[in-house]
Amino acid sequence: MPAGAIAANHLTSQVIPVGTLTSHEREEMWHLFRRFYDGTVRSLFETDLSEKDTLLLLRDSDARIQGFSTIAVGQTELHDQPIRYVFSGDTIVDRAHWGSQALAFAWLRYVGELKRQHAEVPLYWFLIVKGHRTFRYLPAFAREFYPHWNNDTPDAMAALMTKLARERFGDAFDPVSGVIRYSQSHGYLAGPVADANPREAEREDVSFFLRRNSGYRRGDELVCLCELSTGNLRPLARRLFDGAAL
Numbered sequence: 001m002p003a004g005a006i007a008a009n010h011l012t013s014q015v016i017p018v019g020t021l022t023s024h025e026r027e028e029m030w031h032l033f034r035r036f037y038d039g040t041v042r043s044l045f046e047t048d049l050s051e052k053d054t055l056l057l058l059r060d061s062d063a064r065i066q067g068f069s070t071i072a073v074g075q076t077e078l079h080d081q082p083i084r085y086v087f088s089g090d091t092i093v094d095r096a097h098w099g100s101q102a103l104a105f106a107w108l109r110y111v112g113e114l115k116r117q118h119a120e121v122p123l124y125w126f127l128i129v130k131g132h133r134t135f136r137y138l139p140a141f142a143r144e145f146y147p148h149w150n151n152d153t154p155d156a157m158a159a160l161m162t163k164l165a166r167e168r169f170g171d172a173f174d175p176v177s178g179v180i181r182y183s184q185s186h187g188y189l190a191g192p193v194a195d196a197n198p199r200e201a202e203r204e205d206v207s208f209f210l211r212r213n214s215g216y217r218r219g220d221e222l223v224c225l226c227e228l229s230t231g232n233l234r235p236l237a238r239r240l241f242d243g244a245a246l
Contacts, residue, residue, distance in 0.1 A: 011058045011066060011097060013106035018055050018070070025057075028065040032092055039219060040187030048089050056110065058093065058102055067093035067103050073114060074126075076167070078160050085124045085164060086111050086228065091134065104137065105240055111228050112241035123228045126164050128180060128221040131189045132196050135209040138224060141237040145226035147178055149208035161225045173223065179213055180221040188219030 021029075030045055049055075049070055058067035070089035075082060093103055115123045125142075129135045138145040146153040146161070153161070165173040165180065172180050188194065194217055200206050213222040226232065233241050240246070 010061060011100050011102040012060075013102045014057050014059070015106065015110050016055055016057065018049060018052050021049075021055065025065065029068055032065060032068070032094060033090060035094075036092055036190055036193050037187045038190050039185040044186055045090070052087075052089050054110075056103060056106055058097070058100075060097075066097050069103060069107060071110075074164075075121075076163065078156070078163065082121050083124065083160065084114070084118060084121050085126045086114065087126045087164075087168070088128075104141075105246075108141070108233075108237055108240035109243065112243055115228060115241070116243075124160065125224075125226050125228050126161075127224040127226075128165075129209070129213065129224055130216055130219060130221050131194050132200065132206045132209045132216075133193075135222070135224070136203075136205055138226060139205050141233060142226040143232050143234060145224060147208075147212060147222070147224065149204055157225055161223050164225075165223045177212075178223050179215065180223060181215065182219065186219055188217060191217070 026046075026049075029049075030042060033045055034040070052070040052072045054071040054073065056069045056071065057065055060066050069091040072087040072089065073084065074087060075084045077083065091103075093100070111123070111125070127134070127138070144151075146157050161178070162173070162175045165175075169180050172182050174181060196206050196210060201210065209222065210216070213220055216222075228241070230238055230242060
């Protein structure tokens with residue numbers, strides 16, 4: 001098993017620099033990606049990848065890529081205070097492994113290590129969401145996150161969300177709705193993946209996402225933010241974030 005890898009549910013996760021990807025690995029990722037996304041082309045996929053610095057890969061026992069998440073770590077200032085953030089890009093797990101938590105566990109351990117590197121600087125998760133399944137990670141991981149169906153977004157969080165979204169997406173971001181709408185398609189989830197079944201749609205978090213980002217079928221993305229800190233994470237997420245063994 002490669003150094004730094006974690007095995008879970010017959011999948012191995014590994015965090016690597018994007019620059020170390022081989023051409024074969026890029027092909028594997030693209031073929032996986034296009035099974036789940038419509039309205040996109042290879043150049044858009046490559047552009048997203050080039051804008052990230054880190055990649056979380058999932059492999060099966062035959063070393064084939066079964067999932068990935070692209071990550072960029074950035075820093076900014078708000079009210080003259082330094083802030084670090086983790087920006088999540090394309091994230092895919094093959095349908096055969098949707099029950100696996102390998103990617104989520106590895107991601108939490110990774111961001112926990114980022115926090116320990118600069119413990120005194122606030123660290124946030126900056127997430128843009130095309131689909132309800134991704135949105136559901138927020139209530140699963142965190143106690144407080146925004147936007148939320150029961151709580152108004154505090155002014156400081158709204159200001160940081162707007163700042164980060166404007167810096168990366170410019171006028172495509174609408175601060176009133178909190179949604180990114182592209183003038184040309186950047187891809188959208190295929191219907192069977194994007195849509196919620198009746199049981200899912202009854203969930204409070206899913207219902208909220210579908211209302212708040214009504215253009216999800218065409219690839220609109222809801223801007224979300226939560227602080228990555230021990231105090232804001234739920235018990236299992238906190239243990240992984242703190243580097244504890246399960």
